[in-house]
Amino acid sequence: MNIAIVCYPTFGGSGVVATELGLALSKMGHNVHFVTYHQPVRLDTLNTQNIHFHEVNIPDYPLFKYQPYELALSSRLVDVVKSYKINILHVHYAIPHAYAAYMAKKMLSDEGISIPIVTTLHGTDITLVGSHPFYRPAVTFSINHSDCVTAVSESLKQDTLRLFDIKTDIKVIPNFIDANKLNKKDKPCERSLLAPEKDRIITHISNFRPLKRIFDVIDIFEKISLEVSSRLLMVGEGPEKSSAIAYVNSKDLKNKVLFLGNSNEIDKILCYSDVFLLPSEMESFGLVALEAMANGVPVISSNAGGLGEVNKHDFSGFLSDIGDVNSMANNALKLLLDDKKLKQFKSQAREQAKLFDIDKIVKQYESIYNIALSK
Ligand code: GMT
Secondary structure: OEEEEEOOOOOOHHHHHHHHHHHHHHHOOOEEEEEEOOOOOOOOOOOOOOEEEEEOOOOOOOOOOOOOHHHHHHHHHHHHHHHOOOOEEEEEOHHHHHHHHHHHHHHHHHOOOOOOEEEEEOOHHHHOOOOOOOOHHHHHHHHHOOOEEEEOOHHHHHHHHHHOOOOOOEEEOOOOEOHHHHHOOOOOOOHHHOOOOOOEEEEEEOOOOHHHOHHHHHHHHHHHHHHOOEEEEEEOOOOOHHHHHHHHHHOOOHHHEEEEEOOOOHHHHHHHOOEEEEOOOOOOOOHHHHHHHHOOOOEEEEOOOOHHHHOOEOOOEEEEOOOOHHHHHHHHHHHHOOHHHHHHHHHHHHHHHHOOEHHHHHHHHHHHHHHHHHO
């Protein structure tokens, strides 16, 4: 199949899922064309025959306060579909990708070309941004006019049905990890580079947006560090990073917390880690929690959204109510103060992650493509 994938090319989970899916599809022999404004950050192999990248350019024009990205994207999609005989358009994140795909479909249909659209909903496109009254009509329309719609968790599917007037069936296809890639790691972890051997390493990775509850992460760590000699690694960039640094300094935790910025090597960071913190306010799935578990890191999380579908309470980690930092710190300490239990949870986290292995999930996307093609 010739598949065009539209996604955000940034460090966000939806872009990572789209990129990893494209790479997996290409290994199965499909031709994959990424169409976006920048080469996706996790796409480091453009050297294979069947992976292609098509940049969406938006010329600057002084009349525009906002550059019309949807217009440029839909025009680029028309061009890519025609030039590369694309069979299926798979758009990740409804806004504005599903809308642009619909416009491209209509333009192509005027030329007698039929192209099915598969839309994958990721989370904030529904729960935060998409359900805003300014966007809701356009998002509802784009979902209802997709040939097939998928959501990354049951929780997100239910949120979508609650927040929008949806007439299309939504299939849940969970996010995934490539366990093979992790097994192929050649070098052992050089944990001593980041912290003394006696210290436990606690990690948080996110885009530092308010819904990630970064200050909870720091409060939980403060409680942990009173009981156990430990370090906190904060990975990522985002709007609350500078206030988080100020908060850390105000608590006199400066020497125990490291802010590492965005990283393309999160597997390396996770392999140093003992516990992963994700106290989010909202999380449709929590791909980063799955990545932590796949690296053998138990997850201490909130029970927001789809987190309970990924992190199994008292097995791969623990879940607590949103904002209950005492419970999250106590759960982390149960593991950090007990070597045997920590070891057991590390292995259970790996076991739980295997349920989301890429081989199982890619096949589900392939069958969705076949359903969309047969419509
Ligand atoms: O977490 C974010 O804020 C980024 C966002 C994105 O669009 O990349 O993540 C969403 O999609 C991920 C991949 O499906 C999910 O794992 C995240 O849980 C989801 N984020 C939220 O629902 C807040």
